[in-house]
Amino acid sequence: MGLKLMKTLWDLFIAFFRASNFSFGGGPAMIPLIQEEVVKKYKWVDNEQFADLLAITNSLPAPIGTKMAGMIGYRVKGWLGALVAIVGVFLPTSLIVIFLGSLIMNYAESPALQSMLKGVRPVVAVLLAQTAIQMGKKAFSDNITWIFGAVSLAVLLLLPWIHPAFLVIASMLLGYLLFKKK
């Protein structure tokens, strides 16, 4: 394997390893950290591409973290890149779960760990809010997009039985009808 290829694969592994292993609260909590790695640090995609990739990720089922890893890994270095990025997401914690699972179970309810997780939660909320604001700057470019945002927010909060995937698909159709240049 060429040195350059090794370097790129290593970067992919490290980027998703870091994003995964510093995020508490599951896949969605990973989104701001993935953005930090792939947009700001390694510049594999720009902010707008990141938002678009996130959009199609959200329209399909399965965990967010591994889906983003697979898609961005593939963009950077094909199937091998996808594999390395996904392994970076789950391998370290999977090994911990297998080898230390019973040990952690003893500590899972411990006051020390609970207090640490309590400290982390507001930061996760702030990080997600900040990513949302950043995306909003690009997303809300005119009055119609503001209306889209307001309506979808209302639907998400007030009509939770309406599936998000439905909103994603409906908004793409509406966007096609409203924004396509004649």
Place this chain on the structure above:
Amino acid sequence: MDLWNLFVAFFRASNLGFGGGPAIIPLIQAEAVDHYKWMTNAEFTDALAVANALPGPIATKIATYIGYQVASWPGVLVALAATVVPTVIILVFLGNLLMKYANSEALKSMLKGVRPIVTALLAVVAYQMGVAAFDIHVPLDFFTVVIAAGAAGAIYFFKTHPALLIVASMFIGYIVF
């Protein structure tokens, strides 16, 4: 047979769960506890507690745990593959299509329509995490507010790396809570 059951269980749970790992948990519970009876509800709750105590996506940690319990290493591999592989393959093709037609007017107009919705989705996740964090009791917990405000300030003024904020907040949490 166990391996095939593991594959089916995690394939179904993952591919019917929209909204990332946390949305998949109840579906995994239905498969592992109710359908295949690999574990009791209490055992599942314990597994979930371990998964929540560790970083990274929840669904892959649970898949590893249950896969290992049921069929050792091959079980881990099968459960993880069933969770991850099918959607990633579809997404790679969708992503390619997206980039290939990035300059087409049709796709641009569709993406313009969908971006506000992705923003709203993320805002709702942030809001839900916020509700969990602040426990929405009046008066709000003083230190939780301080940590949130400190994190917001650090991002805005110093562009602090998120990982650093997370480690720092765990440390502060340990001290003050």
